[in-house]
Amino acid sequence: MFEHWPEVGFFEIISENFLDAPGAPARHLARIRERYPIVLHGVSLNLLGHADPDEAYLDRLRRLADQLDAPFVTDHLCWTGAHGISHHDLLPTPYTDDLVALAAERASHVQRRLGRPFGLENLSSYVAFRESTMTEWEFYTRVVRESDCWYMLDINNIYVSSENHGFDPYDYIAAINFSRVLQTHLAGHTRQPDGIIVDTHDRPVCDEVWKLYAHAWKLGGPFPTLIEWDASIPAMPEVLAEMTKAREVRE
């Protein structure tokens, strides 16, 4: 990374890895920030946890965002911990009217506390609840609209969930108001022997996801695009090749 300084528009960091960042990670981040904008992407906000958002965590997140002059901050429309335990996973809830209201109120609060646009990311999910009274995209779009927040649209997650739950990913894309999309994610996934697809971020983006991305771009581009590859990470040229492919798909 520090040898090649790739030609990319920005980098995204996992916020939690750099909150009160110690030593070497902080120094590496500072070097990257000297050359590129950095956006913050969290995995522990726990927006749909049973407890209210952790204000001390929001304070630290705001400090980091200010320090990096991050143009926006994103996290997931999910829960991550409960009853004092962090599961370090992005866990779904039922999709109901009262949870739209709860998520929207909290997301709006988070956006105010962060003092910059706050984007919500859609999940890859492996379970769906009988209690749900609406589709995932109805839930997602309503929370974004009612909170006056933004979309952090993960195209791969739409595909993964569509395969796992049997819906049409193009219906999902059609419901998105692209004027509210801060950023999109692309990533690789893994199909298990039992057919469930797991969002693994450990391989190239598949053809179906590229097609969905091209469709989204046609409907609502331009928007910033990020390749997520954070497991079994290959050499930088292979990751950059995915970025080049994204440019080609758009053209």
Add this chain to the structure above:
Amino acid sequence: MTATLRLAELQRRFGDAIRLPLDRGTGVLQAQVGSYDPALCAGILGNARERLAVYNRQYWFRLFGVFHQSYRLATALCGPWAMNELAASFLLAYPPTGHDLARAIDGFVQWAGDEAPDQIALGRTAALPRRALVEALRIDDAYRVVFEAPAEPALVLGEADVDRLSRARLVASRSAVLVEETWPLVQLRRGLPAEAAERWVALPAPHELGPREWLVCRIGEAHRVVPLSPMHARLLRLLRAHTLPEALAMLEIGLAPDAVVELAERARRWFADGIQLGLWSGLEQVA
């Protein structure tokens, strides 16, 4: 029931399911899908148990990955299977509570020293003494502490400071840690691949002449390990609580006159090396 109360109930049941320990009985870690709460499963569409198992496996394998990465040396000595068992026992007692996944290991070294079996079973015949496990964990921790230490300006001694050395304590830099080993583990760790590897490495024979000490420190962004003689290590430990003249006086107790002269010469060299390695970040006036 309010939305948050409903969430609290769902999340209690869901959390219990995904933290269920994986079964080791078949020689492959498997989710115990039959043990999931029937009421939770009834609320999930499709094959609820197989779907919950995805989260159950992810919870454990994500955490095991953190332990393997954080404790490369200890994982190599135990093998990943035994390390997973130790990590699972620890995490069942102390599940992660913070925002940062990397902090899930906090308290593990202490726990291993107090709670791990005296002999860690490695397959059917081999075993690793708990003492060796704890030593390896401490060495791994030293590397992490040094990596995470904030950048501090190293002590630069001017002429006035040399005079102050008799009345002031040296402030130890956070990017230097002393470790002791009974077995040649520091060298073993240096030979391990950078990424956690799924292979077991035998515990080498202990040092013939008793434990050795090393300094793990950072030069620029790179780790460096420096072997220490017993006297050198003792001096560095004494300097944490005493001024340089006090520490030297303590070292001299019981030494023959010619050994005292030799110690003074060696101490001057160690001190100069320490300045160069950035072992100290300042001087602190003794009250």
